[in-house]
Amino acid sequence: MEEKLKxxxxxxxxxxxxxxxxxxKxxxxxxxxxxxxxxxxxxxxxxxxxxIVFKDxxxxxxxxxxxxxxxxxWTEIITATYNFGSLEVKSESLGNEMWDNGRNSKRVKLFIHALKETENEFDRNALNQLEKETEKKNNWDDYVIPEILPKPLESKKPNFxxxxxxxxxxxxxxxxxxxEVSIRGIYFIGLFEFLVGIAIAFALKLLIKTSNFTDFQKLNFLLIAMIIITYLSNQYFQYEIILRENNYDRIGFLEFMKIRFTEGLTIKTLNTGWIGLIISWILQLGLTYAIAYLRLVSTITSYQLERIPTEVLDYSYYQFVKGKSEQEVRIELANKGWTEIENQNEVFEAxxxxxxxxxLNRIK
Structure with missing residues (x-):
């Protein structure tokens, strides 16, 4: 930050x-x-x-x-909205506090002051010039249409x-x-959910690249199923390990779960009962999903962008800026060598x- 603003x-x-x-605000x-x-x-x-994380x-x-x-x-997100000669500036806390100690008001007032200073750096001629430059930039008027585009990679059919x-x-x-970790008594609540979320997201990252499958809705359902299978199988494997290591008579998995409910969840010396156990499972599922979900979104987005050269992405976006329909953009891409429907779909996905x-950057 400039010293005078400080x-x-x-x-x-x-x-x-x-x-x-x-x-x-x-x-x-x-x-x-x-x-x-x-x-x-x-x-x-x-x-x-x-x-800056967003602008339109x-x-x-x-x-x-x-x-x-x-x-x-991140501490605050500051939003400035223009509406017919009126400007609304809003600052919102990004932490988990319920009292901001006046920080949001400082951000808003500081931005308004700095905006006026920046505006004063432009005279009427400079503002007119800035307006012309901005319109040219928004309309991509300086974009040079390439003679050729990089060739598409060999199309691989998505396989769920x-x-x-x-x-x-x-x-x-x-x-x-x-x-195994739980039986040995070294399970740390929170840490392991975080690690499981990271592990699931990493596995999905590799599987997405191998399969070329990027349908978010189906992958999200798969993520939910993976989390449920992970923690359900965890209970079953605990059941098997306990029986085998202690030579107990086989009582059946459902009977084992009934015993778990009867004993409940004990934190140090406090027994929270079956309610505490259920709450811990809900938190376990929720925390793992939240971590893996954000990673999954980031992974899909990154992979969709990796598949398409920047030149092709810019060329396609330019066509949309100039008002062409999806079908017209497909024709333009085909004229530049991108004839396969699958490759064209990947461009639109990108x-x-x-x-x-x-x-994703705007998430509060």
Missing amino acids: IYEKTIKKKHSFNWTPNY EEVRTSLNKTVFIPIAEKTFQKLDWD ENKIEAKRKEKALGIEQ LIPTIGGIITSLILGFVIA IQAVYGQIE
Whole structure:
């Protein structure tokens, strides 16, 4: 952040916010038009060292981060929205606090001040020039249509059977490992759910690349099934290990689960009963899913982008900017050597992945 802005920030009078998600917003008038507002707001965020995560014709968002104990973390997301000469600036906490100690109000007031400073750097001629440059950029007027495009990779038909079989095998292996660890008494609640989520996501990453399958809805269902199989098989493997290592008479898996419910969950010396056991299982499933889900989304998005050269992606996006339909873009791609429907579909998936990546960055 520029030094003069740091000095101004110290003079801002804070307004505290108490809420499940503390936030603060202000609305001010602006003489800027919609076209130049976004680039000027973008320059303002850059001065403040806030990371821009989203922008469109009317709105721009950035996240502020700070380092604590050597670890960088997001603290607030700041959104500036233009609406017919009116500007709404909102800051929202990204932590889990219910009281922001006035931080959100400081972000909003600092941004408004910095925006006015940035605006004052432009006279009327400079604003007109900025407007023309922005319109050219938005319309891709400077884009040079390539004579040729990189050739597509050999098309591989997506195969959902590969991630399905691989997912089941992975889940059973993880279930056995967790059972072994649990029996030995070295199970740490939270840590192992995190590791299981990472392991499942990593396995899916390899399976996605092997199968060339990127249907998110089906992969999400597979993810849920993998988590359920992992923890259900964990219980069964515990049952088998306990019986074999202690030479107990076989009582049946359902009877074993009844005993588990009867004994409940004991944390140190506190027995929380069957309710505590069920709650722990729900948290176990939820935490694992949350971790693996975010990784899965990131994996699919990255893979969809990896398959398509940047030149092809830019060329296709340019066609859409110029108002062409999907069928017309397919024709343009075919004229450049991308004749296979599967390859064309992968191009469209990559374009969607760009937006998916943006939305992933916007997650609060």
